[in-house]
Amino acid sequence: MTSEMTVTNVITAEVLLENWQGHRRLTRKTIEAFPEDKLFEFSLGGMRSFGQMALEIIGMAVPTVEGVATGKWASFHAGKPASKSELLELWDAQTVGLNEKFPTIPEERFQAVDKAFGQWEMSGLAVIQYAIDNEIHHRGEGYVYLRALGIEPPHFWER
């Protein structure tokens, strides 16, 4: 690794947020693709339903950005949505919240190491990237559920 690489800045906060929201649009389509009666019921290999995974993803979005922005780490209690439409309402509220709060992150907090949610010692950037990667990971699992149900998932490249 040359020292030249260390100073090459390739991603702006704006691109990072847009990338995240692009993934969130695709995950929203994935939620929509599930039949109402399968979203919270169907699973494979003893895993959680995709509805439960979506609740985890919802719970990580705004609290992660608030924690990175302010150093205050609070869990989000999404409650128990009883239907696909209630889940999508929660989803859309987080979309708005992300767009509002992400631009308030002070530049130095992306690199600053903090104890995220009281347990994960990493930079603000790493916590945000973890939340995005975690979403992509679980959505991939959801794609297998959909295929096993005979449903074609949304195109991966459409954001």
Add this chain to the structure above:
Amino acid sequence: MTSEMTVTNVITAEVLLENWQGHRRLTRKTIEAFPEDKLFEFSLGGMRSFGQMALEIIGMAVPTVEGVATGKWASFHAGKPASKSELLELWDAQTVGLNEKFPTIPEERFQAVDKAFGQWEMSGLAVIQYAIDNEIHHRGEGYVYLRALGIEPPHFWER
């Protein structure tokens, strides 16, 4: 979106490569977790085997970085590995290749828009991010295969 955000640089090329290699270490563990006779045979919902997905991931790594670095987009023909150990050999060769070639990417090529592999018009950074996201996505699918086979996948947070 404030103009302040536009100029906030949060990820260096070095961090991007390390993040990618961290994901690649986890995908390697996922390959290793498959029983020899299931890696290229088992699938769910009419999808590809995880071995076939891993070959796609292998085929996207170094060719993506070479294309971003040089503007020359060449497909990688991984051949048909007949065993887990042959697949892992290919994997490890790409790991070395990535570490060699990534630092040769000229800074301006991350933002420059090119026609990746003759068909995807996007910035160098977007092509690289797509390759990483695609790997996370397919690895998530592989996790469901493993669970359905009664095998515990590697911890997602261990890189």
